[in-house]
Amino acid sequence: MRARWRRAAGALSAAALSLPAGCSSSDLPAPDPVAAASRTGTAAPSRPAPSRRAFSKRPAVVSAGVYAHAGAGMVTGAARRARRLVYVPESLGNGVSVIDQRTYRVVRRFAVGREPQHVVPSWDLRTLWVNDDLGNDLVPIDPRSGRPGRRVPVTDPYNLYFSPDGRHALVMAERLQRIDVRDARTMRLQRSVRVPCRGVNHADFSSDGSFLLASCEFSGKLLVIPTTFRAVAATIDLNRIRAGARRSPAAMPMSGPARSLDPGATSMPQDVRLTADGRSFVVADMLRNGVWIVDAARRRVSGFVRTGAGAHGIYPSRDGRAMYVTNRDGASVSVLDATGRRVRSLWRLPKGASPDMGGVTADGSQLWLSGRYDREVYVMSTRSGRLLHRIRVGPGPHGLAVWPQPGRFSLGHTGNMR
Numbered sequence: 240m241r242a243r244w245r246r247a248a249g250a251l252s253a254a255a256l257s258l259p260a261g262c263s264s265s266d267l268p269a270p271d272p273v274a275a276a277s278r279t280g281t282a283a284p285s286r287p288a289p290s291r292r293a294f295s296k297r298p299a300v301v302s303a304g305v306y307a308h309a310g311a312g313m314v315t316g317a318a319r320r321a322r323r324l325v326y327v328p329e330s331l332g333n334g335v336s337v338i339d340q341r342t343y344r345v346v347r348r349f350a351v352g353r354e355p356q357h358v359v360p361s362w363d364l365r366t367l368w369v370n371d372d373l374g375n376d377l378v379p380i381d382p383r384s385g386r387p388g389r390r391v392p393v394t395d396p397y398n399l400y401f402s403p404d405g406r407h408a409l410v411m412a413e414r415l416q417r418i419d420v421r422d423a424r425t426m427r428l429q430r431s432v433r434v435p436c437r438g439v440n441h442a443d444f445s446s447d448g449s450f451l452l453a454s455c456e457f458s459g460k461l462l463v464i465p466t467t468f469r470a471v472a473a474t475i476d477l478n479r480i481r482a483g484a485r486r487s488p489a490a491m492p493m494s495g496p497a498r499s500l501d502p503g504a505t506s507m508p509q510d511v512r513l514t515a516d517g518r519s520f521v522v523a524d525m526l527r528n529g530v531w532i533v534d535a536a537r538r539r540v541s542g543f544v545r546t547g548a549g550a551h552g553i554y555p556s557r558d559g560r561a562m563y564v565t566n567r568d569g570a571s572v573s574v575l576d577a578t579g580r581r582v583r584s585l586w587r588l589p590k591g592a593s594p595d596m597g598g599v600t601a602d603g604s605q606l607w608l609s610g611r612y613d614r615e616v617y618v619m620s621t622r623s624g625r626l627l628h629r630i631r632v633g634p635g636p637h638g639l640a641v642w643p644q645p646g647r648f649s650l651g652h653t654g655n656m657r
Contacts, residue, residue: 304515304559305446309646309656311557311603317364318643321382325607326642327616328355328369331635335369335378337385338616340600340641343628349387351378357596357638360649360656362401362408362423367640370396372414377426382642391426394419398440398638400651402466403448409468409651411453413440418453420468432468436460437501441510444650445535446517452533454522457499459506461522463538473538477506482543483527500526510552510596512655514579515559521579523550523564530564532579544580546573552596556621557603557645563621565594565608572606572619586624588617598641598654609636 308315323340328351335355337347352374359368360382369378369387376390377399395412401423402409408426410419418432418439438456445452450472451464461475485505500507507526514521519541520533529550532542547566550573554563561583562575570592574584588594594617597608605627606619616636618628638653646656 305513305517305657306515306555306557306559309555309557309644310559311645312601313645314601314643315364315645315647318360318382318646321364321643322385323601324382324385324642325616325639326358326367326369326380326385327609327632327636327639328358329633329635330354330356330372330637332633333374334633335380335387336632336636338630338632343618343630345630345632347385348633351387352376352390355637356397357399357653358640359399359638359651360640360642360644360654362405362648362650364643364646364649367642368396368399370399370638372397393421393426398442398652400442400451400655401649402468403444403648403650403657405648407468409442409451411440411442413438413456418464418468430468432464432470434462434471435474436462438499441508441652443511443513443520443655446513452511452520452522452535452538454508454511456507456509457504458501459504459508459526461508461511461533475533475538475540477508477524477527477531477540478504480506480540480543482531483524483529483545486526486528486548509550510652512553512555512562514562515555515577519579521553521562521564521575523553525549525551525567528566528569530575530579542580544575544582546575546582547571547585552594552608554597554599554606557599563599563606565597567593567595567611570594572608572624574624584624586619588619588626592617595636596638596653598639598644600641601643601645607639607641609639611635611637 325338327336334350336345339346352371354373355369356372357370367380377393379388395414396410397413398411400409408421408423420429436455436458442451442453453462459478462471463473509523511522522531529545534541546564547569549568551567552565560577564573570588572586593610593612594608595611608617616630640653644654
């Protein structure tokens with residue numbers, strides 16, 4: 240198997256990474272210098288929330304890993320004043336349920352416009368944004384009270400990310416096939432980046448903050464986007480690579496999203512997360528039942544690991560030594576090692592469970608996940624993998640946010656903290 244994979248990867252090194260029209264190889268960001276930085280042990284700022292000026296240049300890479308400031312209990316800045324709550328957007332119920340982390344009870348529910356997808360912490364940790372996708376607005380939540388504020392008009396906010404320097408908000412306008420670059424404070428539109436694929440929705444940044452790797456769910460492709468946010472520099476076509484189960488979309492238990500796949504697509508990439516050492520991105524793939532390993536320096540696929548049916552969300556442990564992968568169609572969670580290349584254990588949920596998106600608590604002891612198709616939220620022990628609680632919520636729970644979380648700043652999604 241390994242020999243076949245090496246031959247396939249070698250043959251695809253040029254074919255899988257293709258430049259769009261108008262781009263040359265010089266448009267690619269410089270290779271990720273994580274190896275050199277990890278040897279020098281460059282220290283990162285220790286203050287709770289760095290200023291924008293502090294990140295006007297590339298953020299430093301620390302020897303302890305890119306999640307060195309998101310360890311257990313390292314809650315900083317505005318997050319220290321937040322209530323310990325979990326926010327569950329209900330895509331089919333057009334509302335948000337709020338759960339107390341201590342009692343595991345729903346303490347509030349409020350309505351939003353139409354089809355909320357994710358709850359995203361802002362870069363400065365002061366606001367939680369409900370991505371009210373078809374309602375075409377962002378609904379702010381005050382983490383100190385857990386209550387919503389006045390809606391901000393924003394077109395097609397399926398998901399939301401922030402540039403490492405805190406200047407830009409990146410709205411993943413999936414339906415419109417573009418990424419809208421907005422002012423992170425006012426949400427005023429600055430420009431739009433058209434993408435050459437469908438279903439752009441999840442992403443993560445390189446360790447040096449020089450580029451974004453984004454997934455296109457319905458086209459089976461990954462995009463390399465420099466943090467100038469002017470254009471797509473390169474496309475990685477996962478459909479060309481023979482790895483994993485290659486399920487038929489019709490065979491997927493929850494086949495609704497699969498009906499939107501491009502003709503001939505054999506890959507369905509979902510969540511994207513950087514490994515703690517900054518060397519690789521791990522990309523979940525619902526159709527291949529596992530995760531892709533993408534070399535961050537070379538911007539090409541370097542491996543594939545089977546996890547379970549419908550691999551979907553990815554969450555690093557607080558110590559950076561593990562990555563939790565939700566298998567939405569397999570009612571399970573795979574625990575990978577820090578590199579993402581080895582499955583350490585498999586945590587099983589009750590039959591019919593549909594673990595989707597979520598997050599790890601501030602102390603690292605629990606993993607909270609939405610049950611996308613069964614109106615539940617699951618709480619699991621990260622020590623044993625045991626299911627601790629099942630909490631009833633509204634229909635279509637999706638990108639829930641556990642808050643507060645450790646970290647100096649948020650890169651978006653349900654808590655990509657650095």
